[in-house]
Amino acid sequence: MKITVISIPVRDQEKALHFYTEKLGFIKKKDMPLDGDNRWITLVSKDAQDGPELLLEPAPLHFEPCKVFQDSLMAAGIPWTQFDVDSVDAEYERLTKIGVEFSIKPSIFSTVKYAVFNDTCGNYIQIVENL
Incomplete structure (x- = not known):
């Protein structure tokens, strides 16, 4: 068993795609239309293009428990996930x-x-940077 896709909930897939590619530097790997205006958008690290994919998941728009959980983490200041970097x-x-x-x-x-x-x-x- 291995990790291939990890999802992160986003409220606006197009805005998320711009932020994660233009600002963070991830590379778009897949972008396929789904029902409605939803898309299957995955990104990869430029340094590990064959590694795990990050799915920009539109769940908060369609599944209230996901939205509530996401809002609760934000209100508490808790990160959804972490990315390792060479230098914070x-x-x-x-x-x-x-x-x-x-x-x-x-x-x-x-x-x-x-x-x-x-x-x-x-x-x-x-x-996160390991010291």
Whole structure:
């Protein structure tokens, strides 16, 4: 068994696609139409294009429990997921220069440095650097 697709709930797939590709640097791998205006959109890391895919899941628009859970995590300031980076400081600097808003600036906890930003699609995302 292996991980192939991980989903992240988004309120607007087009906005999420722009944010995750243009600002974060992920690469679109799949973009197929589904029922209604929904799409099966997956992204991959530019450094691991054959690795796990990130699905931009429109669930909060169609499944109230998902929306409630997503809202609850945001209200509590809890990240939906995390992405590893080589340097939290460098990513923080790069992302703040292009307008990404951070709720937690680079901080150290035990053996990691981390920061948390708003993906503008209903989620906080944590970036982590192993020290």
